[in-house]
Amino acid sequence: MLFRPMLALVLAFCLTFITAPSSASAAFVLGNERGNAQFGKVVNSGQANSCKSISSGSTGSISADGGFTDLCLQPTEIFVKVASSKRKKADFVPAKIISPANNTAIDQVYGDLSGGKFAAKGGIDFALITVLAPSGVEYPLVFSVKDMVASGDKSIASGADFSGTTLTPSYRTGDFLDPKSRAKDTGVEYAQGLIALGGDDEDLERENIKRDLTGNGEITLSIESVDSSTNEFAGSFVAIQPSDNDLGSRDPVDVKITGTLYGRKA
Numbered sequence: 001m002l003f004r005p006m007l008a009l010v011l012a013f014c015l016t017f018i019t020a021p022s023s024a025s026a027a028f029v030l031g032n033e034r035g036n037a038q039f040g041k042v043v044n045s046g047q048a049n050s051c052k053s054i055s056s057g058s059t060g061s062i063s064a065d066g067g068f069t070d071l072c073l074q075p076t077e078i079f080v081k082v083a084s085s086k087r088k089k090a091d092f093v094p095a096k097i098i099s100p101a102n103n104t105a106i107d108q109v110y111g112d113l114s115g116g117k118f119a120a121k122g123g124i125d126f127a128l129i130t131v132l133a134p135s136g137v138e139y140p141l142v143f144s145v146k147d148m149v150a151s152g153d154k155s156i157a158s159g160a161d162f163s164g165t166t167l168t169p170s171y172r173t174g175d176f177l178d179p180k181s182r183a184k185d186t187g188v189e190y191a192q193g194l195i196a197l198g199g200d201d202e203d204l205e206r207e208n209i210k211r212d213l214t215g216n217g218e219i220t221l222s223i224e225s226v227d228s229s230t231n232e233f234a235g236s237f238v239a240i241q242p243s244d245n246d247l248g249s250r251d252p253v254d255v256k257i258t259g260t261l262y263g264r265k266a
Contacts, residue, residue: 008018023168047101050074051262060228063118064158066264071109071123073237074143078131080139080243081254092256095131101203104129106145113265116155120148120222126169131255134242140244141255144168150221156233156265160223168215171244176210184210184247211248217241221261231265 041047051072072211079092097104109123133139150164174184182188217239224235237259242252 008136017151039064049102051104051107051234051260052232053262054225054227054230056225056230057159058096058225058227059158060082060226061232062228062231062265063215064153064155066266067111067112067120068113068263069108069266071111071118071120071145071261072105072107073109073143073239073261074105075129075143076259078141079256079258080131080133081256082133082135082137084134090253092114092135092254095133097129098103098132098138099130100128101103103127104143106143109145109148109226109263110266111148115164115236116152118150118152118164119149120145128171139255140171141241142171142244143167143239143257144188144217144218145239148219149205150219152221156223157226162221162223164219165217166217166239166241168217168241170214171214172247174212174247176247178210183211184212185248207249209248213248214243215242215245232266234260234262237261 008242050076052070075097078095078097080095081090081092083090084093091154103128107124109120109125111121111123112119125146125148128140129143130138130140145166146169147167148164150160150162151254153160175186177183177186218241219237219239219259221237223233226233237257240256241255241257243255245252
């Protein structure tokens with residue numbers, strides 16, 4: 001008696017695969033509510049991590065007044081400031097991005113553009129990245145342009161630079177629970193098992209008590225190409241900011257991020 005229900009289940013399972021779309025692009029061209037064919041070409045390809053670009057050598061000038069939108073910053077190289085040995089001073093060494101593979105860019109950032117100043121107001125303005133130093137140590141970081149204020153020339157033109165500061169938020173929020181169930185917002189500062197060791201000992205305080213610490217970074221936007229007919233601009237950037245501090249339990253290191261940028265005057 002159980003044969004017929006099982007046969008019906010197997011047939012339904014087979015029909016599901018027979019009638020399923022044969023490609024990712026086909027699944028997203030069934031109507032406006034399902035997206036479009038471009039999504040099918042971009043998904044899982046890594047292209048979504050790439051900023052737009054304009055023709056190299058495009059010249060022109062855009063008034064640095066009003067607002068900006070679609071600002072995109074794509075990291076191409078990341079360096080961490082560490083000492084290669086005990087006898088050497090800390091210096092920036094190249095690090096390898098290990099996570100995420102294709103989701104490190106900041107995009108769709110918008111804000112005010114007046115008086116020769118970029119002032120970010122919102123958008124996808126941060127990205128969580130983990131890099132691997134030559135020593136084998138992993139460094140998590142928050143690549144961020146939150147609260148960016150970068151001043152420069154009165155116009156956006158080839159050769160113009162805009163420099164300023166950014167806010168680097170905590171890599172984890174105050175609600176993050178570590179393996180000992182400690183977090184900033186739970187009221188649990190230390191695990192019960194540590195009381196015998198001295199739960200309030202100064203040497204253990206940084207590890208036991210979680211703090212939601214932010215940091216400050218510096219950034220320079222260098223304009224290299226401008227298309228005044230479309231109000232688009234492109235170039236490169238250099239940002240220096242602190243790495244993750246693990247909610248106050250470790251000392252952050254300086255991280256230098258370089259890459260390409262694209263934006264448009266609103």
